[in-house]
Amino acid sequence: MARISGVDLPKRKRVEIGLTYIYGIGLSTSKNILGRLKIDPNTKTDELSESEINEIRKLITNEYKVEGELRTDLSMSIKRLMDLGCYRGLRHRKALPVRGQRTKTNARTRKGPRRSAVKKKGAATK
Secondary structure (H helix, E strand, C coil): CCEECCEECCCCCEHHHHHHHCCCCCHHHHHHHHHHHCCCCCCEHHHCCHHHHHHHHHHHHHHCCCHHHHHHHHHHHHHHHHHHCCHHHHHHHCCCCCCCCCCCCCCHHHHCCCCCCCCCCCCCCC
């Protein structure tokens, strides 16, 4: 079983797809890595030799930010925006959409489940 950047690559999957299980590596980056190392993207992850795995591991650690390092960079960028008090930082702090989407009817993913409206005292009920 190949282990790269602290992630076990799945068995019986193509290397091209298996590399995308690493946080920070998508399909285009995976194709780029395999192209540079001249590894066939159609080979299965469990058919890789130790030398090929080491080459992939070395290239990823030297040239890409992945997993924990990338997560900390992203969280520090968001924290910086919140500390500055800029508009994007305020939107992050309030857990609202940051990039200008409407919030009157949508944005349920970011806002969370609906909270029922509080009933007013003295309202007539029939």
